Amino acid sequence: MDYKHYIAQHLVCEGISPESIEEALTVPPDTNMGDYALPCFKFAKALRKSPVLIAEQLRDGYVTDGVIAEVSAVNGYLNFKVDRAGLARDVLARVRSERERYGGSHMGEGKTICIDYSSVNIAKPFHIGHLSTTVLGGALYRIFRFLGYHTVGINHLGDYGTQFGKLIAAYKHWGNREEAEKGGIHAINDLYVRFNKEADEAMQAEAREYFRLIESGDKEANELFEWFKSLTLDYVKKIYDKLHVTFDSYAGERFYTDKMAPVIEELREKGLLKESNGAQIVDLEPYGMPPCLILRSDGASLYATRDLAAAIYRKKTYDFDKCLYVVAYQQNLHFRQVFKVLELMGKEWAKDLVHVAYGMVSLEDGAMSTREGKVVWLEEVLDRCVEKAYSVINEKNPSLQNKEEIAQTVGVGAVIFGALYNNKIKDIVFSYDKALNFDGETSVYVQYTCARASSVLNRARAEGTTWDAVQDVQPCVQEFELLKAIAEFPDTVLAAAKNYEPSYVARYCVDTAQKFNKFYFDCKILQAEDEETRAFRLALTEATLMTLSNALGLLGIGVPDQM
RNA sequence: GCGCCUUUAGCUCAAUUGGAUAGAGCGUUGGUCUACGGAACCAAAGGCUAGGGAUUCGAGUUCCUUAAGGCGCACCA
Secondary structure: OOHHHHHHHHOOOOOOOHHHHHHHOEOOOOOOOOOEEEEOHHHHHHHOOOHHHHHHHHHHHOOOOOOEEEEEEEOOEEEEEEOHHHHHHHHHHHHHHHHHHOOOOOOOOOOEEEEEOOOOEOOOOOEHHHHHHHHHHHHHHHHHHHOOOEEEEEOOOEOOOOHHHHHHHHHHHHOOHHHHHHHHHHHHHHHHHHHHHHOOHHHHHHHHHHHHHHHOOOHHHHHHHHHHHHHHHHHHHHHHHHHOOOOOEOOOOHHHHHHOHHHHHHHHHOOOEEEEOOEEEEOOHHHOOOOEEEEOOOOOEOHHHHHHHHHHHHHHHHOOOEEEEEEEHHHHHHHHHHHHHHHHOOOHHHHHEEEEEEOOEEEOOEOOEOOOOEOOEHHHHHHHHHHHHHHHHHHHOOOOOOHHHHHHHHHHHHHHHHHHOOOOOOOEEEOHHHHOOOOOOOHHHHHHHHHHHHHHHHHHHHOOOOOOOOOOOOOOHHHHHHHHHHHHHHHHHHHHHHOOOOHHHHHHHHHHHHHHHHHHHHOOOOOOOOHHHHHHHHHHHHHHHHHHHHHHHHHOOOOOOOO
16 A cells, blocks of 8 residues: 555645645654654645645545544644554555565566676785675665666676786796685785785886786786686685675676777767877866876776776667666766766766765774785675674574574674665774674664564464464554554665665664564564454564565575574 | 865764654663563663854755865876
8 A cells, every 4th residue: 555645646635736745745753643744834835825724624625534544734734644454454465465575566677777886806805895885786786676677787897907917927926826726816916915015127017018918819818817817706706605696797897898999989980089198088177077088198998998888888788777886986086977978979878877886994993905914804704703693693592403504694694784784875994893793783683583573473383373364453553663664665675776775775674673573572472362463463473574584685684584 | 276975962873855852773871571582672861963154934954154084186997
């Protein structure tokens, strides 16, 4: 039941359209006031009446029914109370029939959305700074898919640049196959760090030459590069599996090597390309931005050149309705420039490109620095959180089966949830103290709530109880609050998608879990007063579990039925 | 210097996008329930929403301005 829509359709008011009423409907700050409210102030001018009078007249004209039970006018607000039994019937039936699909929709059917996220660099291990893009992108991927969109996850690999020449030079000097295979990506990264520390001019020249060899298709250089690449992908895929993140394409920067020339040609034809200090640029001064560099003075392409080619390729290949770039806000200007250049090229779809910018991660003693060894590796964070989860389980629930598996779900979930709980634009100062704290507003709290709910349901099932049909039950306050929260879930998912903000879903989880815990504390479920109430509460418990499990699932977090 | 972002309780953050008395968690203090899982629940204390102006019936939210912090400003990605 869409109450806002229902109210708008049933409220007769001359001179004001149902659409603008639906638009204006809000939720009062306090449940005692009502469940929905229409502030009448903005209609005062058009109707030439005081808001107070408008509200009173609308109240008098509204006929209550089995959906809206009560209407009142208070200081220019028109407040509506829904019929609680009706809400209960409606919500429980809907969750019961939609189950794993509850909260989703078909609004995106036939539409494609590309999401560029995580985008690992070859030969660089994952550190805590890579977590945001990975879990944000993964959550958006699932949220849009839940809304019926065809989603394309793109890992725009950082596999192009002079650093790979350096890496090969370093490997040739100091590395060998055996050590690299044993030490994996960290061993390779060490070589790169060492190069940056120790390389002299001769080695720098060598590095440039190796980069040229990669570009010109030299067999040995490319074999080495491909080997580094496969080591990197093997390594990151393990992390992606843990985080429940998947990709449909690994087309990285190198993929666009042969796709830039036509773009440059098109820029030239359209008269957008200008020479400046020997480089080829697109002048963006009229738009208040520095020029966008297309070709260096030595003729080499740049980051922006490849992003232009990539955007055009993606439009041609996927015909997206939206293409998201989940990249930190450091690159605000870069994306504004690239999007503007595409617009100037006459790509009307440039408006569908969205930079989903998020805040930066630093450590308590300042910015991360690989060279100074001030780095927090993501694997280590995951491992330590899983260990912590394991030890808590051992303490609280030592007889539990498959403790390792549950510790994995709980520990990894806490890492993901921590990265998604706040608005994405906020900077994050990482600390192990916070990461390892499972108290309060965390996924662990939500998972614990689910485990409680599962436990009740399992007991009821063991007794052979069923709770199919929901009768006319008047919910108490706790039940009603919980029902409203469950009913809100589809809107929450929509808002999260619209604002590219998975934190809405994470907040929703905690909020709903709190409401369940209040209900659980105050209302006996298995020992309810009568059979009808018992069935109703079981159905409510089941609906809560289903909803929370769908919500956590969107974030990539699992729900154990015991912990 | 210019541009963008951030600033809300001691700390970390919310606030349905302009609506009614600004809410959570952590921490502090005090309580609850013969436990359907205490990894729970309740309460108290804590606020001139960084400062100042403006718009509006109404501003944490919009605009201007000041301050503090972050990020970015041509051949890295």
